[in-house]
Amino acid sequence: MAENLTVHCIVDGQDYHVDEGLYLADLSTAIRQRVKQDYPQAKVTDFICGHHLLKYRLANVDAMISSDLKQSQKINRKLTRAMQSDDYEITDVNETLTKSLTFGERIADDVARFGGSWGFIGIFIFVLISWMLVNSLQLFGIHFDRFPFILLNLVLSCISAIQAPIIMMSQNRSADRDRMAAENDFHVNLKSEHELRILHAKLDHLSQNQIPHTLEIEKLQIEILSEIRSELAELRDHHK
Numbered sequence: 502m503a504e505n506l507t508v509h510c511i512v513d514g515q516d517y518h519v520d521e522g523l524y525l526a527d528l529s530t531a532i533r534q535r536v537k538q539d540y541p542q543a544k545v546t547d548f549i550c551g552h553h554l555l556k557y558r559l560a561n562v563d564a565m566i567s568s569d570l571k572q573s574q575k576i577n578r579k580l581t582r583a584m585q586s587d588d589y590e591i592t593d594v595n596e597t598l599t600k601s602l603t604f605g606e607r608i609a610d611d612v613a614r615f616g617g618s619w620g621f622i623g624i625f626i627f628v629l630i631s632w633m634l635v636n637s638l639q640l641f642g643i644h645f646d647r648f649p650f651i652l653l654n655l656v657l658s659c660i661s662a663i664q665a666p667i668i669m670m671s672q673n674r675s676a677d678r679d680r681m682a683a684e685n686d687f688h689v690n691l692k693s694e695h696e697l698r699i700l701h702a703k704l705d706h707l708s709q710n711q712i713p714h715t716l717e718i719e720k721l722q723i724e725i726l727s728e729i730r731s732e733l734a735e736l737r738d739h740h741k
């Protein structure tokens with residue numbers, strides 16, 4: 502090939518110097534496919550001049566840009582749909598529970614809170630010891646419950662019988678709160694995951710298509726620039 506310095510352009514059939522274009526074998530696959538679409542009989546040993554090659558290269562760039570645009574529009578539409586499709590309304594757990602609170606439940610909460618404090622234990626111990634002292638030592642002549650304090654036993658049984666259901670009531674309410682919070686979390690997580698997936702697709706598209714395409718376009722620009730420079734140098738030589 503290199504011995505014969507004059508070649509024919511496959512597009513218009515005119516004679517060119519080898520430096521004025523490229524053989525199809527030297528083209529990138531995408532551009533070679535484009536040439537073959539227009540000229541099915543073209544072989545890899547055929548030649549194409551720089552002028553006609555530029556046309557195919559620009560068509561290739563156009564195709565890359567429009568396919569990138571379509572892809573990113575598709576991803577953006579998906580993302581918008583995912584963000585709008587959220588029909589789940591996040592409930593304010595504390596507000597909902599406070600609103601639905603009945604008088605009995607509020608008292609149950611207060612009792613449970615007081616029953617689980619050091620203050621309650623201190624008062625309880627004081628009352629127990631006073632009761633026993635008063636009835637054992639018969640202070641002030643009072644002895645309504647002699648040893649072994651049967652009435653005290655009855656009172657303590659009553660207190661613990663009432664206290665258990667009150668604490669359970671309060672625990673049920675905190676279980677309700679947990680359940681609602683978990684439901685909220687589940688929906689938020691689900692939505693975040695969905696959006697993350699789409700964002701991943703967007704990033705993949707950027708790194709796998711858009712950035713390589715941009716680099717390819719840059720390469721083309723540099724090639725065209727160097728062609729212009731060599732032509733300029735030729736012109737300058739002519740003028741000397």
Ligand SMILES: [Zn+2]
Nearest residue numbers: 510512550553
């Ligand atoms: Zn040509």
